[in-house]
Amino acid sequence: MSQDVISFAFVFRQATNHCYSSLAFLIYDWLLNLESEVQHIWMQPQKRVFRWLYIYFRYFSMLIQAIHPGIIEYLAGGHGSRSSCLAWKIYASLVGQVNITAVEMLLAVRVYALFNRSRRIAFLVGFHILVDVISSVVNAVYTIRATKYHKHCISSKPPHQLMYHSIIVLSTQVTLMGLTLLKTVLSRRSGWGRTPIVSLLLRDSSAVLFVISALCLLSIGLCQLNDERPAVMFFWSVSILPSCGCWLLMNTQQLIAHCPTRKESSASIRAPVLSTLIEIE
Numbered sequence: 001m002s003q004d005v006i007s008f009a010f011v012f013r014q015a016t017n018h019c020y021s022s023l024a025f026l027i028y029d030w031l032l033n034l035e036s037e038v039q040h041i042w043m044q045p046q047k048r049v050f051r052w053l054y055i056y057f058r059y060f061s062m063l064i065q066a067i068h069p070g071i072i073e074y075l076a077g078g079h080g081s082r083s084s085c086l087a088w089k090i091y092a093s094l095v096g097q098v099n100i101t102a103v104e105m106l107l108a109v110r111v112y113a114l115f116n117r118s119r120r121i122a123f124l125v126g127f128h129i130l131v132d133v134i135s136s137v138v139n140a141v142y143t144i145r146a147t148k149y150h151k152h153c154i155s156s157k158p159p160h161q162l163m164y165h166s167i168i169v170l171s172t173q174v175t176l177m178g179l180t181l182l183k184t185v186l187s188r189r190s191g192w193g194r195t196p197i198v199s200l201l202l203r204d205s206s207a208v209l210f211v212i213s214a215l216c217l218l219s220i221g222l223c224q225l226n227d228e229r230p231a232v233m234f235f236w237s238v239s240i241l242p243s244c245g246c247w248l249l250m251n252t253q254q255l256i257a258h259c260p261t262r263k264e265s266s267a268s269i270r271a272p273v274l275s276t277l278i279e280i281e
Helices: 003-032 034-042 048-076 082-114 119-146 161-190 196-225 230-257 262-268
Strands: none
Touching (some): 003 034, 003 048, 003 230, 034 048, 048 082, 082 119, 082 161, 082 196, 082 230, 119 161, 161 196, 196 230
């Protein structure tokens, strides 16, 4: 048995195992937060954009994760044509970037609110997200052009451009975290920085920074090692990033529910902002 066949069998087994594991994680997170979802998403009046975004994060991600095992079997079985492999790469790039951008937009909204809707902050954060999207498009185009077709396209090696894109995504997260930390320090000096909401904002930014940094660093490591398992990172990102988005959206509504009036809520922060499912102390 040739070394290529052994390597492909190993990659296929790893991709299948991680595909089912990431799906199990997504279902577990859904069941764990089902009560909060009913209470803070479906039972509360809210803007349609938040509800549709939650449906995308939770149920669309669960749907495509349930379909992924069949796609792996098809592509790994040698049945994939050049067009189907091309469609898979475009799909993986699109879904991955949409998830990252959606989470970044949620975090950007909170930073924008913390700085009292500053246009300079909006421009800075928007510029970072725009560069993030552009780098994703460039990476996808290069991947499509540079990747050589073979019948087992699920095991293709990641291009080195993925490393540069991961660095840009990481820089965006560091910027968002840095702005949140800066505002927290300034607010503590002014006497209101130790409020529960501000503390939760800092915790949330730290948690999301840790999650996305871990994904980016693993992607960089795969590029450096020239490893053939980029699909593993894709499957986990499709589960972890939407879960982060769901937590943020649910807690937006949770904070709104704890604010009796707009007047009282504006005394703390101009608007309720995002937080994770961490108990307010």
